[in-house]
Amino acid sequence: MLKVVKIGGNVVDNPEKLDAFLRDFALLDGPKILVHGGGKIATSIGRALGIEARMIEGRRVTDAETLKVVTMVYAGLVNKTIVDKLRTAGCRPFGLCGADGGLILSRRRSPEPVDYGFVGDPLPDRFGLDAARMLIDAGYTPVVAPITADAEGEGLLNTNADTVAQTVAVGMSAVYETELVYCFEKRGVLLDVNDDDSVIAEITPDRFAELRTRGIVADGMLPKLENAFRAIDSGVRSVAICSADRIASPGYGGTTLRK
Numbered sequence: 171m172l173k174v175v176k177i178g179g180n181v182v183d184n185p186e187k188l189d190a191f192l193r194d195f196a197l198l199d200g201p202k203i204l205v206h207g208g209g210k211i212a213t214s215i216g217r218a219l220g221i222e223a224r225m226i227e228g229r230r231v232t233d234a235e236t237l238k239v240v241t242m243v244y245a246g247l248v249n250k251t252i253v254d255k256l257r258t259a260g261c262r263p264f265g266l267c268g269a270d271g272g273l274i275l276s277r278r279r280s281p282e283p284v285d286y287g288f289v290g291d292p293l294p295d296r297f298g299l300d301a302a303r304m305l306i307d308a309g310y311t312p313v314v315a316p317i318t319a320d321a322e323g324e325g326l327l328n329t330n331a332d333t334v335a336q337t338v339a340v341g342m343s344a345v346y347e348t349e350l351v352y353c354f355e356k357r358g359v360l361l362d363v364n365d366d367d368s369v370i371a372e373i374t375p376d377r378f379a380e381l382r383t384r385g386i387v388a389d390g391m392l393p394k395l396e397n398a399f400r401a402i403d404s405g406v407r408s409v410a411i412c413s414a415d416r417i418a419s420p421g422y423g424g425t426t427l428r429k
Contacts, residue, residue: 264313
């Protein structure tokens with residue numbers, strides 16, 4: 171089975187946690203793809219260049235200058251740092267972003283009701299399966315940064331890494347049995363956000379609806395689960411949400427989402 175693993179920005183920001191995760195990731199058997207976020211590195215480098223981050227409801231606004239920064243950081247510094255660490259851990263990584271090989275083409279998000287600037291929403295039917303399959307079949311592990319290409323040739327777009335991971339998993343499921351794994355700082359989906367031991371082991375669509383109605387799943391976890399169930403509906407076998415330090419553990423010790 172092919173695993174598509176997405177690592178969150180909070181882990182990318184922590185060198186010790188990132189090193190430990192990448193060592194474990196390198197040991198995973200079978201074909202795999204890593205999708206990473208950018209963390210806070212782009213914000214700090216942008217500030218050093220005199221470019222202050224602007225946020226709306228917790229989401230980054232990507233103006234023309236910010237796009238230059240996130241492209242340099244996500245597809246450059248962060249991506250190549252991860253590639254180098256995986257190489258030293260015994261993996262055969264191949265770093266790229268959505269623009270490379272036409273892997274992920276996007277449409278710029280509408281400015282209504284909120285204009286987030288140069289932000290892209292991937293087009294699943296334009297996924298570059300041939301490019302990804304070529305790398306996998308040659309024994310490489312693609313490491314994908316969340317910068318995509320505008321399908322109309324209008325340039326690069328900053329793209330949500332969770333959505334990039336979902337797009338990759340769905341695209342690869344056309345030829346591989348595929349599992350999508352979201353790794354972040356928590357152990358999984360929690361019944362009580364203040365209790366790290368209250369992990370919900372399995373969530374079905376009916377259970378998801380109940381948790382959403384009760385307000386247990388909310389805020390940033392809501393779009394993550396919506397992404398996950400869209401992936402399952404589109405051919406991905408299962409989705410796991412777990413702590414980054416459990417990626418090499420059987421069953422991940424987190425939350426599994428199924429039909």
